[in-house]
Amino acid sequence: MGIVSRIDVVDEAVIDSLPMVVYKAVLNELAGATHWWMPYLEFKRRVDMPIDREGATVDITNHSVRGITSRYSNKVTKIAEAKSIEVEYAGDFVGTGEWTFEPTDGKTKVQYRFDGRPKRLLFVLVSPFVDIRKMHSDVIQKGFKGLDGYLSKN
Numbered sequence: 556m557g558i559v560s561r562i563d564v565v566d567e568a569v570i571d572s573l574p575m576v577v578y579k580a581v582l583n584e585l586a587g588a589t590h591w592w593m594p595y596l597e598f599k600r601r602v603d604m605p606i607d608r609e610g611a612t613v614d615i616t617n618h619s620v621r622g623i624t625s626r627y628s629n630k631v632t633k634i635a636e637a638k639s640i641e642v643e644y645a646g647d648f649v650g651t652g653e654w655t656f657e658p659t660d661g662k663t664k665v666q667y668r669f670d671g672r673p674k675r676l677l678f679v680l681v682s683p684f685v686d687i688r689k690m691h692s693d694v695i696q697k698g699f700k701g702l703d704g705y706l707s708k709n
Contacts (some may be wrong), residue, residue, distance in 0.1 A: 560672055562650070564688045567666040568699035572706045574656040575637040577663040580706055581654060582606045582640070585613050585629075591705035592698045594618055607634055615646075617694065625675065647675035665702070667695050 570577050583589045586606040587598045601612040609631050617625040627646030634640050640654040650671015657664040669691060673679050678687070 561670070562648075562672060562688055562691060563668075563670045564691055565666060565668045566692050566695040566699070567664060568696070568703070569659060570663045570665050570699070570703050570706060572663060572703075573661070574658050574663045576706060577665055577702070578637045578640075578654075578656050580702055581665075584702075585640075587613070589705065591701035593701075595694050595697055601628070606631070607636070609634060619690070623677070625678070644669075644671055647673065647678060649674045665699065669695075 572580075580589070580591075583606075584592055585598050586600050590597075592598075595618055597616040597618065599614045599616075600606060601614055604611045606613070611631045612628055613630075614628050615626065617627075619625065625647040627644050627648050629642035629644050629652065632641045632643050632651075637656055639656065642652045644650050644652060648671050650669060652670075653668045655666045655668075657666075673682060673687065
């Protein structure tokens with residue numbers, strides 16, 4: 556298997572809401588205003604800047620099901636209302652992420668792509684023995700389910 560030098564993974568789901576609704580729900584989660592991704596991911600805005608602006612930075616705590624907590628931040632680098640959000644990561648993982656929101660039959664195909672690598676020494680050392688790509692996808696898919704459930708109640 557070898558040491559993971561790069562994690563390039565794409566996850567997607569169809570959410571039973573319109574793109575603008577899904578886009579705003581993702582922004583609210585990133586801002587720490589909602590908590591539909593808990594207990595897996597926890598978000599806290601770093602400064603009092605609107606989350607839908609380039610430069611907005613969020614601190615993220617990933618509460619792994621394996622008992623290892625990771626911390627990193629993301630900074631919004633590009634944003635297109637109801638279409639996409641691009642971020643840059645720093646911390647235990649470094650790289651880029653991109654959210655896309657596409658209309659499909661009155662619903663939204665939401666897609667998240669992470670292209671990065673582990674930076675924390677522990678994660679680099681365990682990468683030959685643990686499928687980090689699968690663990691990442693599992694957390695993203697749980698988030699998509701949380702998002703769909705949150706929106707169906709609101």
